[in-house]
Amino acid sequence: MPILTIAAKDLRLLLRDARSAVILFVTPLVLILVLGLALGEGFGEKPDERLRVSIVNLDRGLPEQAPFPEKPWSEVVIDDLSATQDIRLEIISDRASAEKLIAKNRRAAVLVFEEDFSARMHRCSFLNQGGAVNPFGRDGVRMDKLGAALLRDPTQPVSASVIEQVTQVTLLRVVIPWMIGKAFQRVGDEKFMELVAERLSTSTVPPKVIEELDPVVLDVLDALVADEKFQKLMTDKFGRLPAQVIKGQMPGFRAVVDVALKDPEIARRVGKKVLFGKVLTPAVRKEIGPTVKTGVGDLFSDYNFEASRWTDLVKSEAREGNTANRDEYRDAAGSGPLSRGALRYQFLVPSYTVMFAFFLVLSVGWLFVAERKHGTLMRLRAAPLTRGEILLGKLLPCLVVSLLQGAFLLIAGRVIFGMTWGHRPELLLPLVASTSFAAVGLAVLVASVARTETQVAVYGTLLVLVLGGVSGSLMPRDLMPEQMKTASLVTPHAWALDAYNQLLTVPEPNITVVLTACGVLCAFGAAFTALAWWRMDLE
Structure with a gap:
């Protein structure tokens, strides 16, 4: 078939061209190696302000x-x-x-x-x-x-x-809160009050306390004298007449006690004979403890001092x-002198695979210029071949080279740099093929426009670098502003990179995103090819 003959001839020319081999196979590997060694551990990670x-x-x-x-x-x-x-x-x-x-x-x-x-x-x-x-x-x-x-x-x-x-x-x-809760639970409990009583067991009662106890003592005397059972006990002990006498003298005795307890000298001597610990009897401690705890809680009602958690403490x-x-923790730095397995290679390899797929523009452009210079295109035009057959014959070898380039870089990324192919490696095949089709279409379009090697170098290099920068091939797309991300979708590179990101960095890739990207890339390739067919000058 004439188409296969043209394709075989162009394939031999492309494979013999040393410039094509360097640009398409060696250069991306060198760049990935240099950037992989130069970039830090965080390259490729999504920005996180936390x-x-x-x-x-x-x-x-x-x-x-x-x-x-x-x-x-x-x-x-x-x-x-x-x-x-x-x-x-x-x-x-x-x-x-x-x-x-x-x-x-x-x-x-x-x-x-x-x-x-x-x-x-x-x-x-x-x-x-x-x-x-x-x-x-x-x-x-x-x-x-x-x-x-x-x-x-x-x-x-x-x-x-x-x-x-x-x-x-x-x-x-x-x-x-844990320490406060433990301490507050001890306030007023039996052991705590025993500890207080023990600490006060050798302490005497100060004179001021004796004076302040005066009303209590007097109230106790009044209550005793007025109690009928106490009066009976007095009568049984001393007889009716002495008991009546004692009762009659109680107001005077009460007054003497009142004066005595208010006398500092007497209060000091009496206090030395009374130990503070004896005042805190078990019954007193039992009554005072819970009351103290409740009182502290009521005084600081905005807090729950018995809590063990901060939120419970402050309510x-x-x-x-x-x-x-x-x-x-996942080691994203890789191992060995090449940092094999580093996360950054999951971004670098597909980025430069996509970018250098479009460097095919230069190789195809130079091939077309050489054929124009030697008159090969004119002889093809004179042959009994249609424009479509000639274009298809030119497309096929470029597509083969592009597929070889994509497969080579992905395999080299796995073998040399330790990158992984994700959880759905079989989907890489249609992605590489659709990316290659888009790249070949653009390459043939540029070749149909450029007339000299200088034009190929200028048009091709400028176009590839600008598209690479706009699309996110030169930097992770996650680092780009949202408006730029949206604008970059006018390039085939961006669609390919989004699909690679799904397959190589997302644990559960979104298949719809991948297949949509493949479809858009094929549409780019078809559009570029149609423009090349319309614009191609075989003279």
Whole structure:
């Protein structure tokens, strides 16, 4: 067939052209290699304005189930951190990985919960008892007291300080209500009142207290004298007449007691004979304790001092942990001298595969110019061939070369740079084919317009670079403004890049987006080819 003969001849010319091999196969590999080594770990990641807090959780939890909390204390802290929408948590599996990230300046700070964090946290208390942990110091919470540590990168002091302050605020929100709740529950209970009585057991009653007890003593005397049963006891003890005499003398005795208790010298001597601890009898302690607790609660009615959570303490809406704000650490830097497997290669390889697919414009343009110069096109025009057959004969070898280029770069990306082909690698075949068709159509269109090698170089290079910049081939499309993203869809590159992004970076790719992009690319290729057929000059 004449079409296949033309295609075979052009394919031999394209494959023998050293410039085409360098441009289409070697140059993109070199650029991917250089940029892969030069760009940082964050290249290709979607912009995220949230503060990243990296955590290593080694906490073993409490040895037995406790009424509160229902989970390890480290999880309580993590829940509080994740409840803030402006914070993104990154969970790192082990301390060695965290120390490696700090050493390589890839993280400003990493929060580490040691194995005994829950045990230490559970012992935090304002009460000075055996085994109690006091976590507070001059600068806030002393993490070492809680079995926590903040690994810091000395080269990033500002970022590390921000992470430290965020951690401090969260720890305060967790520790303070727990300690206040434990302390307030002790206020007024039996053991607490026993402790108070014990501390006062050797203390004598001050004279001022004796004076203030005067009304109480007098009220007791009045109540006793007026009580019928007490009068009967007096009669049984002393007889009717002495009992009547004593009762008659009670007003005078009451007055003497009143004067005596108000006398500082007498009150001082009496107070030395009375111990304060004896005043706090078990019955008194039992009555006073709950009353004191209730009174304090009523006085500070805006707070619930028996709470264990910050939101309960301040009586506000609960802060629920947000699992959407947590991510498992994934090494995006790759390994080895080439940083194989780095996330950036998932963007660099398809970006330059798409961009250099359209560099076929130069190779095809030079081929057309050479054929015009040697009169090959004129001889084809004289042959019994239609314009469509000639155009198709020119398209097929270009399409084969473009398909080889796309397959070569994707395979090289996997073998050399360690990139993955995603969860649906079979869909890469129609995407490469439709991208190649669009690129070949544009290449033939430019070749039909350019008359000299200089025109090919100028038109082709300018067109390819401008389209590459506008479409997002030279930078991740996620970093482009929304208006620019929309405007870039006038280029075939943008549709191809969106489809590659779905297949190579999204865990569950949207097949509709991929197939739509393939259809649009085929439409671009058909439009370019139609314009080339209309514009092609074979003279």
